[in-house]
Amino acid sequence: MQAWQVHRSGEPSEVMRLEEVDRPTPGEGQVLLRVRAANINFPDALLCRGQYQIKPPLPFTPGVEICGETEDGRRVIANPALPHGGLAEYVIADEAALLPAPDALDDAEAAALHIGYQTGWFGLHRRAGLKEGETLLVHAAAGGVGSAAVQLGKAAGAKVIGVVGGPQKAAVARELGCDVVVDRRTEDIVAAVKEATGGRGADVIYDPVGGDAYAKSAKCVAFEGRIVIVGFASGDIPAPALNHALVKNYSIMGLHWGLYARKDPASIAHCHRTLTEYAAKGLIKPLVSERVPFKDAADAVQRVADGTTTGRLVVVPEGAGR
Numbered sequence: 001m002q003a004w005q006v007h008r009s010g011e012p013s014e015v016m017r018l019e020e021v022d023r024p025t026p027g028e029g030q031v032l033l034r035v036r037a038a039n040i041n042f043p044d045a046l047l048c049r050g051q052y053q054i055k056p057p058l059p060f061t062p063g064v065e066i067c068g069e070t071e072d073g074r075r076v077i078a079n080p081a082l083p084h085g086g087l088a089e090y091v092i093a094d095e096a097a098l099l100p101a102p103d104a105l106d107d108a109e110a111a112a113l114h115i116g117y118q119t120g121w122f123g124l125h126r127r128a129g130l131k132e133g134e135t136l137l138v139h140a141a142a143g144g145v146g147s148a149a150v151q152l153g154k155a156a157g158a159k160v161i162g163v164v165g166g167p168q169k170a171a172v173a174r175e176l177g178c179d180v181v182v183d184r185r186t187e188d189i190v191a192a193v194k195e196a197t198g199g200r201g202a203d204v205i206y207d208p209v210g211g212d213a214y215a216k217s218a219k220c221v222a223f224e225g226r227i228v229i230v231g232f233a234s235g236d237i238p239a240p241a242l243n244h245a246l247v248k249n250y251s252i253m254g255l256h257w258g259l260y261a262r263k264d265p266a267s268i269a270h271c272h273r274t275l276t277e278y279a280a281k282g283l284i285k286p287l288v289s290e291r292v293p294f295k296d297a298a299d300a301v302q303r304v305a306d307g308t309t310t311g312r313l314v315v316v317p318e319g320a321g322r
């Protein structure tokens with residue numbers, strides 16, 4: 001079969017190579033899946049760079065979430081077992097963790113439903129306890145994880161402020177349903193949030209970026225607000241002074257969604273049922289900005305790494321997908 005392989009760490013466009021490899025063989029409790037669509041996530045870039053918390057042995061295939069098909073014809077969502085990632089014609093995955101792909105979504109959308117939306121759900125509800133009527137600030141609101149958080153925030157009845165980099169992303173954030181959009185390149189985030197909240201600040205802040213985004217969050221978080229630490233796409237891991245959290249009565253909460261698969265797998269299945277209902281009602285719909293031909297996957301991973309994309313870029317192998 002064909003698969004994108006990484007033999008050494010570096011920038012995705014330089015280190016990803018399309019090669020002919022053997023189909024992976026399922027181990028105990030695993031199944032073989034034909035890939036119908038593979039969503040690109042920022043961690044795929046970090047995997048290529050050797051900067052992700054998981055370091056698969058070289059060579060490996062990137063791709064951490066797919067919509068695939070079982071040998072008996074079921075359409076499922078899965079996290080491929082690395083080193084055999086989703087940017088390939090076939091993957092193996094844990095059978096117990098397979099989830100049914102919602103009928104309301106096509107293959108590319110289904111491939112983009114899992115990580116971003118589950119992370120959003122656990123971050124906003126289980127960790128931050130977002131309530132109807134509260135204000136939610138989402139950094140990188142036009143991105144993969146961010147766009148999911150915007151839709152889930154709106155579904156929860158929150159007022160959503162989206163922070164983005166540039167006018168094109170601002171237009172996407174507006175279309176996604178953000179009540180207020182702030183372009184971090186040209187506008188003062190703190191002043192804009194204060195203005196939109198009558199000086200109160202944001203109750204919940206969802207931060208997949210870190211660095212300066214975090215610094216701004218601490219300046220415009222509300223009394224008893226919650227800052228959810230989701231990721232560090234800026235490459236800068238903040239080291240905040242904790243006395244600031246004490247003085248202003250806010251909480252900083254970490255979120256590692258993948259850990260729920262080990263600590264509380266039933267909660268992931270429960271969340272998936274809710275997301276499936278939301279998708280059926282049209283409350284959420286993964287923003288697939290591009291369906292990428294298989295041969296262009298390395299370029300697509302590079303563009304996600306560079307932070308220039310909106311929504312999700314989903315790779316569709318030739319002849320696959322509906």
Ligand SMILES: NC(=O)c1ccc[n+]([C@@H]2O[C@H](COP(=O)([O-])OP(=O)(O)OC[C@H]3O[C@@H](n4cnc5c(N)ncnc54)[C@H](OP(=O)(O)O)[C@@H]3O)[C@@H](O)[C@H]2O)c1
Nearest residue numbers: 041042143144145164165208230231232233234256257307
């Ligand atoms: N905690 C968890 O369990 C969990 C789960 C899934 C993902 N994540 C993390 O969430 C983050 C977002 O993932 P994603 O796949 O949805 O990516 P993404 O948001 O589609 O892309 C990253 C976005 O970050 C912003 N950004 C700001 N500075 C950047 C820089 N120096 N380089 C690149 N991007 C920069 C850009 O948006 P603007 O230009 O609009 O600011 C960019 O579009 C990643 O850090 C990922 O590791 C965490």
